[in-house]
Amino acid sequence: MAESLEKLHYRILSDARLKAAGIVEQAEEKSKQILEESRAQAQRDANDLLSRASLEAESIRRSILSSRIRANRLRILEEKNKIVQSVLKSVEQRLSDIAGTDQFESTLKRLVLEAVEAVGTDKAVVKVGFRNAEWKSLQSLGQMLPKGTKFLADETAIDDLGGVVASDPEGKMSFNNSFKARIERLDNQLLTTISSTIFGE
Amino acid sequence: MSGIEAVRKIVETEGQAKQIVEDAKLKAEEILARASEEAQKFRQTSTAEAEERKAQMLRETRERAEADARSSDMETDSLLENYKKLFEDRKEVAAKKAVELVLGG
Numbered sequence: 001m002a003e004s005l006e007k008l009h010y011r012i013l014s015d016a017r018l019k020a021a022g023i024v025e026q027a028e029e030k031s032k033q034i035l036e037e038s039r040a041q042a043q044r045d046a047n048d049l050l051s052r053a054s055l056e057a058e059s060i061r062r063s064i065l066s067s068r069i070r071a072n073r074l075r076i077l078e079e080k081n082k083i084v085q086s087v088l089k090s091v092e093q094r095l096s097d098i099a100g101t102d103q104f105e106s107t108l109k110r111l112v113l114e115a116v117e118a119v120g121t122d123k124a125v126v127k128v129g130f131r132n133a134e135w136k137s138l139q140s141l142g143q144m145l146p147k148g149t150k151f152l153a154d155e156t157a158i159d160d161l162g163g164v165v166a167s168d169p170e171g172k173m174s175f176n177n178s179f180k181a182r183i184e185r186l187d188n189q190l191l192t193t194i195s196s197t198i199f200g201e
Numbered sequence: 202m203s204g205i206e207a208v209r210k211i212v213e214t215e216g217q218a219k220q221i222v223e224d225a226k227l228k229a230e231e232i233l234a235r236a237s238e239e240a241q242k243f244r245q246t247s248t249a250e251a252e253e254r255k256a257q258m259l260r261e262t263r264e265r266a267e268a269d270a271r272s273s274d275m276e277t278d279s280l281l282e283n284y285k286k287l288f289e290d291r292k293e294v295a296a297k298k299a300v301e302l303v304l305g306g
Contacts, residue, residue, distance in 0.1 A: 005207050009214045016218030020225030027229030031236035038240030042247035049248070053255035057262035064263065068270035072277040079281050083288045090296045095303060107304050182303050190299050197295035198287050 080199065087194045088183075095179040096161045099133040108141055108164070111177045115166030118175035122148045125169060129154030130162035 098104050108128065116124045126149055128138060135153065142151035150169075158165060163178025183190065195201055 005210060008211065012211075012214045012218045013221070016221040020221045023222070023225040023229045024232070027232040031232050034233070034236040034240050035243070038243055042244045045244070046247050046251035049251045049255060050258070053258050057258050060259060061262050061266040064266035064270055065273070068273050072273055075277055076280060076284075079284050083284060083292075086288070087292055087295045087299065090292065091299045091303065094296060094300050103304065110304070179303060186302060190302060193298050193302055194295045197298055198291045199284070200287075 080195070083198060084191060084194050087198070088190070091190075092161055092179070092183070095183075096131050096157065098162065099130040099137075104130075104133070105137060105141070108137075109144070111164040112141065112145065112166070115164045115175045115177040116146070116149065118177075119166045119168055119173060121168045122146065123150070123169050124148075124166050125150045125152065125171075127152040127154055127158065127165045127167075128163075129156055129158040131157040133162075 098107060108130075112126055112128065116126060126145065128141070128151075130138075133153075138153040142153070145151055157163075159176070159178035159180035161179035161183075163176070163181065165174060165176050165178065167174035
């Protein structure tokens with residue numbers, strides 16, 4: 001009996017040790033699995049984070065570059081505009097001073113004839129006004145106008161730069177042929193001419 | 202050995218066996234806890250490394266973009282200088298052409 005009791009004792013402990021080993025082994029397996037899954041998840045998380053970072057970096061790069069390029073384009077446009085406006089100012093000055101040049105009479109005739117033709121009446125009223133224009137040269141023009149045309153010489157420059165305004169006797173219809181009006185009508189062409197001459201575009 | 206003594210011995214042995222299993226369970230819990238802790242640490246380290254790489258990537262991108270932007274500034278400066286020269290060289294011709302256009306257009 002003592003022998004079988006000893007065997008039972010041994011058996012009980014042996015079973016317990018086996019069970020214990022199984023529990024530990026299972027825990028070690030589970031532990032290994034936890035670490036592997038953790039590594040894999042961590043790798044996925046890192047990849048996701050770096051992938052989003054890559055997009056963010058591209059967005060930052062574009063933002064920095066595009067804002068600077070926009071600013072530089074604006075600087076270029078402002079400089080071009082400044083240059084064109086400077087030339088236009090010089091043009092206005094030259095036109096304003098035309099009365100002192102040998103181009104004056106021919107120009108005046110052309111402006112007057114264009115304005116009279118535009119109004120389309122035999123009894124047009126023509127008003128001229130230029131800075132520093134000699135009264136005599138204006139009067140001599142008056143004598144060359146078609147019969148019936150009323151000639152008025154203004155002492156001040158029409159629209160600041162000078163020019164001609166023709167109208168019908170009732171003043172219902174008029175044609176402004178001042179330099180200012182001509183500049184406005186030719187606005188696009190002038191800008192193109194100046195721009196292409198300066199910048200070669 | 203008496204019957205009572207045999208039963209006592211078996212009960213004692215059962216107690217030992219139970220203790221062995223309990224110890225194993227405790228050890229298993231410790232193993233799993235250590236694994237969880239290690240996994241947590243690993244994730245934290247991995248995330249920290251990735252965050253660091255992200256910060257570096259963004260810093261380098263920003264620096265490169267700033268350098269490119271400075272290059273664009275310099276190109277623009279050079280272009281503007283050229284415009285000033287062109288203006289000085291061609292302003293007379295441009296004004297003359299524009300005046301002719303206004304007078305004869």
